[in-house]
Amino acid sequence: MKPIEILLVEDNPGDARLAREALALSKVRNNIHHAKDGEEAIAFLRREGPFAASPEPDLILLDLNLPRLSGREVLEEVKNDATLKHIPIVVLTSSQAEEDIRNSYQLHANCFITKPVDLEQLNKVVQGIEQFWFTLVTLPPEA
Numbered sequence: 761m762k763p764i765e766i767l768l769v770e771d772n773p774g775d776a777r778l779a780r781e782a783l784a785l786s787k788v789r790n791n792i793h794h795a796k797d798g799e800e801a802i803a804f805l806r807r808e809g810p811f812a813a814s815p816e817p818d819l820i821l822l823d824l825n826l827p828r829l830s831g832r833e834v835l836e837e838v839k840n841d842a843t844l845k846h847i848p849i850v851v852l853t854s855s856q857a858e859e860d861i862r863n864s865y866q867l868h869a870n871c872f873i874t875k876p877v878d879l880e881q882l883n884k885v886v887q888g889i890e891q892f893w894f895t896l897v898t899l900p901p902e903a
Contacts, residue, residue: 764788765815767805768783768792768794769795769798769800769820771796776796781883783890786887788890797827797828798828798834801822801834802829816847818847818894819889819894820847824853832864845868849870850873850893851864852885856874873885
């Protein structure tokens with residue numbers, strides 16, 4: 761079985777490292793690709809420049825608070841693109857604001873999860889994401 765391709769869009773190096781470590785403990789084979797900001801995420805998804813050979817992700821883990829192009833803008837751009845909108849997006853952010861939650865769902869996020877600050881809890885959250893999206897859910901075939 762081919763590994764699951766995950767695009768992690770996170771500007772905080774510490775949070776990115778923790779998410780990668782949690783995903784590395786996974787029982788499901790996966791490849792994690794990291795974009796440091798919204799513009800890099802869009803370039804990766806559209807296979808532009810240095811990302812020309814990038815695989816299409818099976819899942820995007822998206823922080824909302826990103827430099828250059830915000831997570832909200834990335835979410836809107838992906839969900840309005842006919843070639844990308846089928847990719848599930850999990851908003852994984854430190855925000856607990858009702859406006860961010862409502863706005864994310866209005867922009868067609870597949871789910872919204874507030875990042876825990878504790879490493880053990882983050883591991884549980886990431887394992888829950890993985891369990892749900894890669895064990896219970898049937899993802900769409902590659903376009």
